[in-house]
Amino acid sequence: MSKLVLQNIHIEYGSNAVVHDVNLTVEDGQIGCLLGPSGCGKTTLLRAIAGFEPVTRGTITLKDQVISAPDVHLPPEKRNIGMVFQDYALFPHLSIADNITFGIRKQAGKDKARRVAELLELVNLPGYEKRYPHELSGGQQQRIALARALAPQPRLLLLDEPFGSQDVELREMLAREVRDILKREGMTAILVTHDQHEAFAMADEIGVLQSGRLQQWDTGYNLYHKPVNQFVAGFIGQGALITGTVLNHDTVSTLLGAIKGEVPLECQPDCPVDVLIRPDDLKLVADAPRKAKVVSRVFRGAEYLYVLGLADNSQILALAPSHQEYALGETVCFELDMQHLIILRRR
Missing domain, CATH: 3.40.50.300 (P-loop containing nucleotide triphosphate hydrolases)
Structure with a gap:
C-alpha cells in the first residue's frame, strides 16, 4: 500500500x-x-x-x-x-x-x-x-x-x-x-x-x-x-463557549465562578479566554450553587438535551436521563465536571 x-x-x-x-x-x-x-x-x-x-x-x-x-x-x-x-x-x-x-x-x-x-x-x-x-x-x-x-x-x-x-x-x-x-x-x-x-x-x-x-x-x-x-471546538461535538479571564496557571474566572483546567501556556494572568463546556460536563442535581434556567429541550429517547440560559443571556447545554424532566422556564441546579473542560485563548 x-x-x-x-x-x-x-x-x-x-x-x-x-x-x-x-x-x-x-x-x-x-x-x-x-x-x-x-x-x-x-x-x-x-x-x-x-x-x-x-x-x-x-x-x-x-x-x-x-x-x-x-x-x-x-x-x-x-x-x-x-x-x-x-x-x-x-x-x-x-x-x-x-x-x-x-x-x-x-x-x-x-x-x-x-x-x-x-x-x-x-x-x-x-x-x-x-x-x-x-x-x-x-x-x-x-x-x-x-x-x-x-x-x-x-x-x-x-x-x-x-x-x-x-x-x-x-x-x-x-x-x-x-x-x-x-x-x-x-x-x-x-x-x-x-x-x-x-x-x-x-x-x-x-x-x-x-x-x-x-x-x-x-x-x-x-x-x-x-x-x-x-472553530474546531464548535464544529466537533456539541458544546458552548463561555468567556473568562486567566487567574493563574490552572484557574479561570468566569460567570460560573472559578473554573479549574489546563490554561494555554501562552496565557498570562488577565489573559482573555474561552471555556468550552460540553453537555456531558454538566450534571443536573437537586441543589448546587450554580443555577440556570431551562430555555429549551430536545427529547432523544433515553435522554433530554437541555439548553440552559445563564445570567448574562449566554447559553450552555446539558444532558439528563429522560425520566429527569424539567419544564421550560424552570430554574435548575448543576455541577461541573472540570476534568474535561477546555480552555482556549480568545482570538
Whole structure:
C-alpha cells in the first residue's frame, strides 16, 4: 500500500485561493478524513489528489512518487487511485460481476472470476455475481461500488461523501463496515464528509477544514477533547463557549465562578479566554450553587438535551436521563465536571 503526503498545498481558481498551504500525511494502511462544512475545500483537495485539479503550490506524493506539483501532473488514469462516490456510479445494465471487473477487463477470465469471488466475500455479498444493481439495497450497492474500486488493487482509495444518500443510522453502520473492509485489505484511504459521526466511525485521523485551511489534523479523540481553536471546538461535538479571564496557571474566572483546567501556556494572568463546556460536563442535581434556567429541550429517547440560559443571556447545554424532566422556564441546579473542560485563548 502507499503513504500519502501533502506538503504546502495551495490551489487557486484564477485569483481566488480555495485551498491554503495544507500539510498532512496518511500512513500506509491508514484511513484519513477531510471533514468540514460545505465550501471548505475538502472536495477540491480530494480532486487534486485524484489528479482532476492542478495545484498552484506544493507537492502531493504517493508512495515516494510526486504525482502533483506546479510543474508535475501525473494524469488521473496513471495514478492507480480508486474512487467511490455518493451515487455509487454502478452501471445498471451490467451484472454485479461485470460492474466489479469493469476496471480489470484486460485480465484473463479465470483471474477476473477469482477476483470477483474474493471481493464479494470481502464485502459480505458472496454469490451476488449474476444479480443487477436494481436488485440490491442502497447499502449493498455501496459495498459493490467499493468492491469495484478495490478490484484493480489501487495504491490509494478516495471516498467522496460515500454515505450521503443514506439515513443517519445506516450511514454510521456502513462507515463501520467499510472501515473493517479497508483494514482487512490494508488499504490506504481518504474519506471526504461533512458528518463527524461518519468521520469518527471510519477514520484513524481527521483533518478539520475551514475556508480552505486545515485547522487540525488529529485523532477523533483529540479533536473532541483537545481542539486547537474555537472553530474546531464548535464544529466537533456539541458544546458552548463561555468567556473568562486567566487567574493563574490552572484557574479561570468566569460567570460560573472559578473554573479549574489546563490554561494555554501562552496565557498570562488577565489573559482573555474561552471555556468550552460540553453537555456531558454538566450534571443536573437537586441543589448546587450554580443555577440556570431551562430555555429549551430536545427529547432523544433515553435522554433530554437541555439548553440552559445563564445570567448574562449566554447559553450552555446539558444532558439528563429522560425520566429527569424539567419544564421550560424552570430554574435548575448543576455541577461541573472540570476534568474535561477546555480552555482556549480568545482570538
